Amino acid sequence: MNPQIEKLYQIAKQKERRIIGLMSGTSLDGLDIALCRIGNSGQDTTLFLENFTTIPYNNAFRQYVREIFAKRQIDQQVLSGLHAYIGRTHGEFINQALERWKISPSEVDLIASHGQTVYHAPQRLTGETNFPNSTLQIGDGDHIAHTTGIITLSDFRQKHVAAGGEGAPLAAYGDYLLFTSEMENRFLLNIGGISNFTFLPQQGSSLKAYATDLGPGNTMMNQFVHEQFGLEMDENARIAEKGTVHVTLLEALLTSPFLSEDFPKTTGPELFNLTYLKNAQSVSDTSTLKPEDVLATLNKFAAQTMTDGIKRVSKDLESVHIYVSGGGVHNPLLMKNIREALPSMSVSSFSTLGLNPDAKEACLFAILANETVSGSPYDVQQIKDSPAVCMGKISLPY
Ligand SMILES: Nc1ncnc2c1ncn2[C@@H]1O[C@H](COP(=O)(O)OP(=O)(O)OP(=O)(O)O)[C@@H](O)[C@H]1O
Numbered sequence: 001m002n003p004q005i006e007k008l009y010q011i012a013k014q015k016e017r018r019i020i021g022l023m024s025g026t027s028l029d030g031l032d033i034a035l036c037r038i039g040n041s042g043q044d045t046t047l048f049l050e051n052f053t054t055i056p057y058n059n060a061f062r063q064y065v066r067e068i069f070a071k072r073q074i075d076q077q078v079l080s081g082l083h084a085y086i087g088r089t090h091g092e093f094i095n096q097a098l099e100r101w102k103i104s105p106s107e108v109d110l111i112a113s114h115g116q117t118v119y120h121a122p123q124r125l126t127g128e129t130n131f132p133n134s135t136l137q138i139g140d141g142d143h144i145a146h147t148t149g150i151i152t153l154s155d156f157r158q159k160h161v162a163a164g165g166e167g168a169p170l171a172a173y174g175d176y177l178l179f180t181s182e183m184e185n186r187f188l189l190n191i192g193g194i195s196n197f198t199f200l201p202q203q204g205s206s207l208k209a210y211a212t213d214l215g216p217g218n219t220m221m222n223q224f225v226h227e228q229f230g231l232e233m234d235e236n237a238r239i240a241e242k243g244t245v246h247v248t249l250l251e252a253l254l255t256s257p258f259l260s261e262d263f264p265k266t267t268g269p270e271l272f273n274l275t276y277l278k279n280a281q282s283v284s285d286t287s288t289l290k291p292e293d294v295l296a297t298l299n300k301f302a303a304q305t306m307t308d309g310i311k312r313v314s315k316d317l318e319s320v321h322i323y324v325s326g327g328g329v330h331n332p333l334l335m336k337n338i339r340e341a342l343p344s345m346s347v348s349s350f351s352t353l354g355l356n357p358d359a360k361e362a363c364l365f366a367i368l369a370n371e372t373v374s375g376s377p378y379d380v381q382q383i384k385d386s387p388a389v390c391m392g393k394i395s396l397p398y
Pocket residue numbers: 023024025026027028029190191192193194218222232233234235236237325326327328330331332
């Protein structure tokens with residue numbers, strides 16, 4: 001037997017695995033690296049986050065990704081180059097993190113790599129029926145495995161698509177296994193580039209768990225401050241706080257048919273981008289609005305797409321608690337807008353549930369890898385509209 005297959009077999013039989021989860025989101029801020037100890041599998045899964053870091057990308061890296069990110073026309077040489085370059089860079093970042101933590105690669109069982117999404121194309125977004133749903137994450141797993149010497153699982157979204165899903169949100173699987181409560185109905189709201197929630201009905205309820213995208217989290221605010229001020233984000237909402245919400249523009253932003261479609265559904269910056277904003281400004285005759293007013297309105301828009309979604313699902317439920325993760329939790333105006341729209345609900349940071357909110361998504365990919373190696377698709381068959389499948393391709397280092 002190939003000794004690497006033998007090793008994988010032994011890893012699968014262990015009671016506990018040390019798995020590095022990786023996440024690189026739409027914000028392009030850096031690579032999240034979560035070193036997890038994961039015990040058992042399925043309903044008995046346990047997670048302990050041993051270490052976490054985000055290694056920031058430099059401007060050149062961001063610029064390369066922006067050249068192709070969410071764009072219909074691109075230079076294929078850049079795409080091909082980035083597939084290898086991101087894989088190798090992520091592998092090098094892991095080596096750096098392990099060195100800093102004084103852990104040898106031989107002490108890590110697996111890597112679970114999300115990769116970098118460069119295009120998300122479910123049929124609902126493209127309207128194109130000649131192709132199935134599709135989504136593209138780059139940063140090849142073979143490069144990560146070879147650079148680190150650690151068996152790597154990557155490209156998790158393809159099996160979800162193959163089995164009829166949209167390739168996202170995958171958070172439902174880990175959220176369901178780890179955070180379902182006997183006491184309350186939970187919304188795990190994640191505010192990254194795109195916002196999404198996992199709805200976890202109280203245990204014993206006849207309702208099913210699922211995850212869905214909601215709309216723009218930070219992405220439109222980020223794109224707008226980048227275009228207007230060359231900034232990566234409206235840090236602490238400093239600019240938006242100086243502006244005023246423009247109601248007509250807000251109404252125009254809220255007219256996308258995506259927003260009224262049933263849950264679960266997915267989207268991306270392919271829809272929620274500056275062209276979307278320009279169109280809304282044009283129909284609402286607000287093209288000359290001051291940037292701080294536009295930003296205040298975008299902030300309110302992002303909040304409202306989230307709170308409208310939560311209200312829709314929770315209207316007949318009691319004991320509803322919302323736990324927020326993702327970078328948007330650090331935007332005070334966004335959090336104020338969310339709290340004001342949901343006065344009767346408890347809105348807390350995800351850290352209340354005992355896990356660092358910034359590390360959550362990376363940990364969830366480690367859980368997916370754990371299920372693929374040691375669990376079973378049947379562990380997650382209770383999730384609504386999400387295929388019961390094991391996800392991720394396996395790359396051997398040598
Ligand atoms: N102090 C802050 N003030 C305002 N916004 C912030 C702050 N800190 C983080 N953010 C926002 O959070 C974003 C990063 O969030 P996060 O890391 O969750 O995104 P991501 O992982 O790229 O997204 P996705 O979930 O779409 O994959 C930043 O780009 C910024 O918009």
